[in-house]
Amino acid sequence: MAKSIVHYVCSECGWSGSKWYGKCPECGQWGTVEEFHEAKAASGSRTAAPGRTSRTPSVAVPSTARAAARPITEIGTETVLRLSTGFSEFDRVLGGGVVPGSVTLIAGEPGIGKSTLLLQTAGNVARAVAHPDASRSRESNGGQAQSGTVLYISGEESQAQVRLRATRINAVEQNLLLASTTDLSTVLGLIEQHRPALAIVDSAQTIVSQEVDGISGGSTQVREVASALIDTAKTLDIPVFLVGHVTKDGSIAGPRTLEHLVDVVCQFEGDSETALRMLRAIKNRFGPTDEVGCFDMSGEGIEEVTDPTGLFLSTGAGRDSDTGSVDGTCITFTLDGHRSLPIEVQALVTKSVLPTPRRAVNGVDPSRIAMLTAVLYRHGGINLLANDLYVSTIAGGNAKEPSCDLSIVGALASAAKNRPISRTTCAIGEISLTGQIRPVPRLEHRLREAARLGFTAAVVPSMRKRFTVPGLDIIEVIHLKDALEALMK
The missing domain is CATH 3.40.50.300 (P-loop containing nucleotide triphosphate hydrolases)
Incomplete structure (x- = not known):
């Protein structure tokens, strides 16, 4: 084996040096710098001349062909066959x-x-x-x-x-x-x-x-x-x-x-x-x-x-909805890449028997639940601070995007008031600490997907550039109270 040189490399960021550190000088992580020995280039190494070793394929591109520089206007743009x-x-x-x-x-x-x-x-x-x-x-x-x-x-x-x-x-x-x-x-x-x-x-x-x-x-x-x-x-x-x-x-x-x-x-x-x-x-x-x-x-x-749109909804949402709506549920639309996916948020509100009310969530950010509960009390007039709150999504859906705030608050208010939200109504919007409903990105894309699935109404923030979606009643709201009234009318 060729003579090796001792180096130290960080497994987190790839930093390398000749001295060991307990804390990586580059990324600041502790315990990630490890010692390794890298062999010098020899006749049998991968860095040797192409076509002369078992590690390098016998067929190689000439170095002059690889290094030749040409004007960008002369380089072809043929489509690669994938x-x-x-x-x-x-x-x-x-x-x-x-x-x-x-x-x-x-x-x-x-x-x-x-x-x-x-x-x-x-x-x-x-x-x-x-x-x-x-x-x-x-x-x-x-x-x-x-x-x-x-x-x-x-x-x-x-x-x-x-x-x-x-x-x-x-x-x-x-x-x-x-x-x-x-x-x-x-x-x-x-x-x-x-x-x-x-x-x-x-x-x-x-x-x-x-x-x-x-x-x-x-x-x-x-x-x-x-x-x-x-x-x-x-x-x-x-x-x-x-x-x-x-x-x-x-x-x-x-x-x-x-x-x-x-x-x-x-x-x-x-x-x-x-x-x-x-x-x-x-x-x-x-x-x-x-x-x-x-x-x-x-x-x-x-x-x-x-078409994963139906994975995160329970039966009775959208086009196949029935009149037997259940309180404590609200549907929103999130973005995952280029996809717009419907997410059903379910909430359960019970009287707490513990000194500290319980907050149990699944698929929702726990810290955001605490904030939205305070906003709902201060600007929505619904006090849930002393109640046990259980918030979950369907089939492992992820409702951690800020645009899901309005649906979470709607589900909590529906469960607290025992007033169901229509299964053909969705709620999309971010809620600020002042109770305002803030706009979300690519709202039109979300609403068109909602209309495709059979939703007839959508409660959304006030739009800077207004548009219409056939078959969908777009209800614009500015404040949390207006949104709750539109959802539970």
Whole structure:
């Protein structure tokens, strides 16, 4: 092994230096600076001349072609042929599909379904490239065509274990290649040998390079593995999906520079008590970063939810509403990426028998409940300070956006007065400490979604630029008292 040089690197921000610190000089985090040994570049290292080692693919782009600078007006704007994942929700989060030569990092908590999502994606792509009409291979930079296969490399499970899961989720295809290894050189050799249409490595924390020191999953190893895979993907023009673990605080494990190196970073999240899963783009060099994909987790795999508007509503809301409205409920519309989702807020108000009234919430910001209760007492004339308050959303919905204030207050007032709010009425607006109803962004987009779902009335803040939505009665209010009167008339 080549002689190594001792460095110290921060696993949070990627700072490196020759001296250890208990507190990172760059980001100020404690206990994140770790020692690692980085090998010097040698003839067998990744930084050696292309095409001469086992770690570097034999086909490389000439350095003169990479470094040639041209006027921006002479550079073509041809559309890149993207590879579909087989999930329209996944493709939308990626910006329209997988870009050739890109490296995408999929992060999420253990057991959330990262491996299942990618294995099912591998089956979809393998099924697509095997079709005669979709098997047109792209020419790599070295002039050799890629094969119509998909390579799935697992460092956590054996081939038999992956096959069992693939059978369960109906992802068994003849041209889906499985490999189980934790050696980086073997991984790079498999990618170079098969030239797949898509390569998936599960996961970055389990792959180990023999050329650098450090334990599996450490900062040094994760950095080296990611750099080697990125070089291979760019050189061979092969898209790579890389699975990443997260720490206990929800951040991606490994050095912070890992997120800077890859092209796309997606967070796969969800509540373990529900089957709903959300895929969010945190970083995307080829598309927007505010897109969200919705999926449903089941025993047969993952199914995409193309229209999730009805997930967070109980029966009897919107178009299918009935006359038997229940007090203590109010519906609002939130923004999640480009989507406008209806969220039903439910409230229960009871007389407290404790010295300190209880506040129990689910899907709502607890500190905002305390503020809204005080505003409701001061400017709405409803005293709930001595009552036990229970506020929750339906099916794990998230009502923490400020635009949900009016619906929360409406649900609390409805429960306290025993006066139900119509199931065809929604409330959208932020409430200030003075009791004023403040405007919210993209109100027209929310109201058009409400009209599409069958709502007939909407209580909203006063609009600077007025517009009309067919089939929807827009009620503009300025103060909290006016809003409560409009909701419970």
